[in-house]
Amino acid sequence: MSGAPETSPVPDPAAAARPAPLPPTLAWHGGEDGELALLDQTLLPHQRRVLAVRDLETAIEAICALRVRGAPAIGVAAAYAAVLGVRAIAPPADFQSATAAVCARLAASRPTAVNLRWALDRVSRAAVREATLASLLREARAVHADEVAMSERMARFGAPLVPNGGCVLTHCNTGRLATAGDGTALAAMFRAWQDGARFRVLAAETRPLLQGARLTALELAAAGIPVELCCDSAAAGLIARGAVQAAFVGADRIAANGDFANKVGTYGLALACAAHGVPFYVVAPTSSCDLGIADGAAIPIEERDGAEVCALAGRPIAAAGVGARNPAFDVTPGHLATALVTDRGVLRPPYADAIKALLAAGR
Amino acid sequence: MSGAPETSPVPDPAAAARPAPLPPTLAWHGGEDGELALLDQTLLPHQRRVLAVRDLETAIEAICALRVRGAPAIGVAAAYAAVLGVRAIAPPADFQSATAAVCARLAASRPTAVNLRWALDRVSRAAVREATLASLLREARAVHADEVAMSERMARFGAPLVPNGGCVLTHCNTGRLATAGDGTALAAMFRAWQDGARFRVLAAETRPLLQGARLTALELAAAGIPVELCCDSAAAGLIARGAVQAAFVGADRIAANGDFANKVGTYGLALACAAHGVPFYVVAPTSSCDLGIADGAAIPIEERDGAEVCALAGRPIAAAGVGARNPAFDVTPGHLATALVTDRGVLRPPYADAIKALLAAGR
Numbered sequence: 044m045s046g047a048p049e050t051s052p053v054p055d056p057a058a059a060a061r062p063a064p065l066p067p068t069l070a071w072h073g074g075e076d077g078e079l080a081l082l083d084q085t086l087l088p089h090q091r092r093v094l095a096v097r098d099l100e101t102a103i104e105a106i107c108a109l110r111v112r113g114a115p116a117i118g119v120a121a122a123y124a125a126v127l128g129v130r131a132i133a134p135p136a137d138f139q140s141a142t143a144a145v146c147a148r149l150a151a152s153r154p155t156a157v158n159l160r161w162a163l164d165r166v167s168r169a170a171v172r173e174a175t176l177a178s179l180l181r182e183a184r185a186v187h188a189d190e191v192a193m194s195e196r197m198a199r200f201g202a203p204l205v206p207n208g209g210c211v212l213t214h215c216n217t218g219r220l221a222t223a224g225d226g227t228a229l230a231a232m233f234r235a236w237q238d239g240a241r242f243r244v245l246a247a248e249t250r251p252l253l254q255g256a257r258l259t260a261l262e263l264a265a266a267g268i269p270v271e272l273c274c275d276s277a278a279a280g281l282i283a284r285g286a287v288q289a290a291f292v293g294a295d296r297i298a299a300n301g302d303f304a305n306k307v308g309t310y311g312l313a314l315a316c317a318a319h320g321v322p323f324y325v326v327a328p329t330s331s332c333d334l335g336i337a338d339g340a341a342i343p344i345e346e347r348d349g350a351e352v353c354a355l356a357g358r359p360i361a362a363a364g365v366g367a368r369n370p371a372f373d374v375t376p377g378h379l380a381t382a383l384v385t386d387r388g389v390l391r392p393p394y395a396d397a398i399k400a401l402l403a404a405g406r
Numbered sequence: 407m408s409g410a411p412e413t414s415p416v417p418d419p420a421a422a423a424r425p426a427p428l429p430p431t432l433a434w435h436g437g438e439d440g441e442l443a444l445l446d447q448t449l450l451p452h453q454r455r456v457l458a459v460r461d462l463e464t465a466i467e468a469i470c471a472l473r474v475r476g477a478p479a480i481g482v483a484a485a486y487a488a489v490l491g492v493r494a495i496a497p498p499a500d501f502q503s504a505t506a507a508v509c510a511r512l513a514a515s516r517p518t519a520v521n522l523r524w525a526l527d528r529v530s531r532a533a534v535r536e537a538t539l540a541s542l543l544r545e546a547r548a549v550h551a552d553e554v555a556m557s558e559r560m561a562r563f564g565a566p567l568v569p570n571g572g573c574v575l576t577h578c579n580t581g582r583l584a585t586a587g588d589g590t591a592l593a594a595m596f597r598a599w600q601d602g603a604r605f606r607v608l609a610a611e612t613r614p615l616l617q618g619a620r621l622t623a624l625e626l627a628a629a630g631i632p633v634e635l636c637c638d639s640a641a642a643g644l645i646a647r648g649a650v651q652a653a654f655v656g657a658d659r660i661a662a663n664g665d666f667a668n669k670v671g672t673y674g675l676a677l678a679c680a681a682h683g684v685p686f687y688v689v690a691p692t693s694s695c696d697l698g699i700a701d702g703a704a705i706p707i708e709e710r711d712g713a714e715v716c717a718l719a720g721r722p723i724a725a726a727g728v729g730a731r732n733p734a735f736d737v738t739p740g741h742l743a744t745a746l747v748t749d750r751g752v753l754r755p756p757y758a759d760a761i762k763a764l765l766a767a768g769r
Contacts, residue, residue, distance in 0.1 A: 060727055088725040245731065248715065250613060250637040253723055256716070261725035272715050272730040274613040275639035276671025280707075280736025283673065308639025310646065314677045344643075352611065352635050353619070355718055360616055362451040362624035364423055367635035368608065373643025 062265045066093055068116055068220050071123050071184065075130065075176045079123045083110045084220055088261045099128035099145060106152045106159075109252060113221020114295040114331055115190045118158035121149045122183035125166045130176055138174035142167055154343040155304050155372045156295035157333040162186045187223050193328035193386035194224025201231025201291070201326050201384040207240040209288030212278060212316075214247045215306035216258035217293035217326065228291035228326040229262060231384065236268050244270040245287060247278050249306060251351040251369065275308045279315035290316050294327035294383075301377025301394025302339025303327070307370050313379040322381040329385055329405055332398055339374035347371045425628045429456055431479055431583050434486050434547065438493065438539045442486045446473045447583055451624045462491035462508060469515045469522075472615060476584020477658040477694055478553045481521030484512045485546035488529045493539055501537035505530055517706040518667050518735045519658035520696040525549045550586050556691040556749035557587025564594025564654070564689050564747040570603040572651030575641060575679075577610045578669035579621035580656035580689065591654035591689040592625060594747065599631050607633040608650060610641050612669060614714040614732065638671045642678035653679050657690035657746075664740025664757025665702025666690070670733050676742040685744040692748055692768055695761055702737035710734045 065087075070080045072095075079096040085108060086092050094110065096102050102124035105111050111120045128145030135141035146163040153159060162183075169182035205211060211232060215221075218229035225233050232244065244263050249255035256272050263270035273281060281287060290312055294303040303325055316323040336342055349367035354360060361367070377383075383390040383398075387405060390397040428450075433443045442459040448471060449455050457473065459465050465487035468474050474483045491508035498504035509526040516522060525546075532545035568574060574595060578584075581592035588596050595607065607626050612618035619635050626633035636644060644650060653675055657666040666688055679686040699705055712730035717723060724730070740746075746753040746761075750768060753760040 062725060089722075247639075248613070248724070248730075250611070250639060256724040256728075260728040264725055264728055270728060272712070272724055272728060273732070274670065274715055274730075275637070276610075276613060276674060277731060277733055277736070279674035279677065280670055280733055281731060283737070286731075307637065307643055311639060311642035311674045311678055314642065314681055315674055318677055349635070352637055355723070358721075359452075360718070361611070361619040361635055362425060362627055364425075365619075365623040365627055365633060365635060367611075368640060368644060368649075369636070370640055370643055373640070374646070 061267060062088070062261055064265060065219065066091060069111060069120050069223065075126070075180055079120065079127065081105055081111045081120065084112060084258060085110050088257050096124070097127060098131060099124060099148065102127055103149065103152050113216060114156035114158040114293065115194070115222040115227070115328060116220070117153060117156060118162035118330060119187045119190050119223045121159050122162040122166050122186040124149055125163060126176060126179045126183055129179060139170050142170035142179065153345060155345045156331070158330045161330045190223040190328065190330065193330065194222050194226060194230050196386040197227055197326050197328060197384055198225055198230035198234035200389050201228070201324065202234035202238055204289065204324055204382070204384065205232055205235035205240055205242060206288040207242060210243045210245055210286060212245045212247065212282070212287045212290040212312065213259060214255060214292050214309055214312055215249045216254040216262070218259060218262040220258050220262060221293065227293040227328065228324070229259065231291060231326055232268065233266055236266065244268060245278070245281065246270055246272050247275045247308065247312070248272050249308065250275055254306070278312055282315045282319050282321055287321055289322045289324060291324045291326060294325050294331050295372060296336070296342050297327060297332045297383065297398065298336040298338050298342060299334045299395060299398060300338045301380065301383065301392065301398060302374055303377065303380070304339065304342045304344065304372045304374050307373050310373040310375045313375045317379050323379060324382050324384055325380045326384040329387060329402060332402055334399065334402060339376060342374055344373070345371040424630060425451070425624055427628060428582065429454060432474060432483050432586065438489070438543055442483065442490065444468055444474045444483065447475060447621060448473050450620050459487070460490060461494060462487060462511065465490055466512065466515050476579060477519035477521040477656065478557070478585040478590070478691060479583070480516060480519060481525035481693060482550045482553050482586045484522050485525040485529050485549040487512055488526060489539060489542045489546055492542060502533045505533035505542065516708060518708045519694070521693045524693045553586040553691065553693070556693065557585050557589060557593050559749040560590055560689050560691060560747055561588055561593035561597035563752050564591070564687065565597035565601055567652065567687055567745070567747065568595055568598035568603055568605060569651040570605060573606045573608055573649055575608045575610065575645070575650045575653040575675065576622060577618060577655050577672055577675055578612045579617040579625070581622060581625040583621050583625060584656065590656040590691065591687070592622065594654060594689055595631065596629055599629065607631060608641070608644065609633055609635050610638045610671060610675070611635050612671065613638055617669070641675055645678045645682050645684055650684055652685045652687065654687045654689060657688050657694050658735060659699070659705050660690060660695045660746065660761065661699040661701050661705060662697045662758060662761060663701045664743065664746065664755065664761060665737055666740065666743070667702065667705045667707065667735045667737050670736050673736040673738045676738045680742050686742060687745050687747055688743045689747040692750060692765060695765055697762065697765060702739060705737055707736070708734040
């Protein structure tokens with residue numbers, strides 16, 4: 044290549060094919076009269092539209108419709124949405140009651156992820172300490188900053204567990220789109236890749252709403268990490284054939300004994316990994332832990348509209364008139380998790396005492 | 407309702423909502439100069455189009471594209487397609503070699519289901535016995551009639567295993583659309599329903615090509631059997647919550663030890679059923695048994711185009727440029743099957759000697 048001018052940039056074909064970086068998953072713009080900016084994830088990967096949310100109803104609709112989703116991200120979004128809701132009640136006769144009412148409405152928007160309640164409890168307590176909108180916004184910003192910091196710490200603890208030279212199975216989306224930071228399970232992979240580990244990712248497509256196909260594949264491709272999709276149902280057979288060296292998933296709520304709820308399909312993947320001795324790692328912040336729930340049986344499982352299963356992008360895919368069961372989550376017994384990777388360290392089973400000690404240490 | 411005229415028919419709302427009966431899955435019309443009629447299953451449930459197939463290439467395309475699918479149905483379709491293929495070589499210099507060449511092409515169209523080879527072996531042997539097109543067509547018709555009879559016998563053996571008052575999980579399509587008769591696993595349900603058992607069916611949608619959502623739900627609704635869909639990944643969690651009393655699936659190839667290949671996703675369902683003590687029944691004709699294969703590891707697994715995963719009805723659903731693993735089948739160890747229901751009786755584990763004895767008895 045002696046004829047080429049020295050200043051000519053060497054094209055990186057891999058980088059050229061990479062999707063452009065995404066806008067932030069969520070952000071608060073301005074002060075107390077500001078607005079919540081949400082990247083509408085239902086339109087990804089085809090369209091990138093940022094919603095300017097200025098009222099409670101719009102925020103609740105965005106959470107219910109999964110325009111913002113992922114346990115940590117909906118916690119942060121709800122904290123900011125509480126500011127919007129209380130701001131609209133002007134002037135509230137009883138600031139604390141108004142805040143509590145707004146938080147109760149937000150908490151009911153999605154039942155399974157406990158981060159939503161964790162964030163709203165913090166905002167409610169801020170209203171008790173100081174009955175001003177400034178106090179609520181300050182707390183929402185603190186929730187946001189804490190989730191970013193937890194994401195960073197989970198990545199650091201999880202990265203060494205990513206099998207160098209192997210294939211990592213993941214489910215749903217646990218990256219930047221699911222959190223305020225780099226993610227949970229996916230953050231561990233981003234960090235491992237930055238640290239020099241080389242691996243491939245097998246992303247389960249995650250029916251019905253295809254977060255794996257639409258979001259995880261996009262995030263990994265944008266980061267230059269090799270990724271292939273598979274149907275959720277194909278993972279077990281691929282695991283049996285030795286195609287997977289470790290699985291990394293997130294969690295929407297972890298009970299006191301280590302049982303955890305996560306996107307529907309997680310339990311089946313955990314059973315398949317256990318049957319073939321493949322390590323199964325759960326990466327979640329302490330904001331996903333719920334000591335108030337003894338075991339997985341008590342975790343409320345959101346049942347969503349069967350239409351999500353019977354149609355795809357508005358097009359019916361099933362026989363007319365046929366309905367569907369559509370649980371959005373399932374519960375995996377803690378003993379199937381090889382380790383729980385949290386922002387305060389890596390726990391190994393049995394989890395009950397370890398989780399309790401972890402949460403007590405952070406108070 | 408004394409005012410209503412006695413002759414007024416009482417409307418049956420359930421029957422009114424039922425889909426109309428489907429045209430036959432496949433049929434041969436005419437004699438040696440006839441044609442193979444195939445219901446194009448890729449268009450269901452939205453369109454009902456019957457293809458008139460008069461040449462080998464069209465038949466192979468129909469099998470590869472899953473216009474006709476289901477292990478028993480593709481066996482019968484291939485037997486008739488062999489007649490079309492040999493007919494076009496006029497006059498064949500060596501009738502047996504021509505038949506063998508046509509059968510070899512058909513056998514290569516889909517690798518996993520052994521019924522295809524079973525049917526084509528019969529046609530090839532017919533050419534040896536009598537080197538005429540009439541002989542081939544006679545044998546294809548015999549293959550067809552035998553599959554219908556096997557379907558009837560599987561239904562009779564399987565029906566008593568359907569849990570009265572319970573919920574039956576099934577995967578992919580194992581009904582009239584998968585066979586020349588009433589089906590395999592679904593035929594047992596049709597028969598149980600006719601015999602007075604009452605139950606509900608939970609049909610896994612069966613990504614990527616949605617045979618559960620498109621075909622099984624249609625067949626069950628047409629028969630008046632209550633059916634709900636679920637995402638393939640939702641089944642394990644529903645099983646854990648006690649929502650399923652038995653699972654019934656088909657098989658595309660059963661190895662000598664009882665390991666079996668079936669539509670991808672079957673293995674994960676079998677693991678979940680085993681974890682929760684839910685009976686897992688495999689219903690398949692003896693034409694799906696392959697004593698030439700010792701165990702599941704040797705069953706060839708068809709890997710189909712990743713585009714089936716990354717797009718749906720031509721619409722991309724994944725991030726651009728991302729590929730997919732797309733095995734069409736997986737292998738379930740025989741020990742996870744509570745029973746194998748065949749056209750010659752119900753086998754219980756361990757299967758190795760039972761399968762051998764069964765096939766020997768039928769010779």
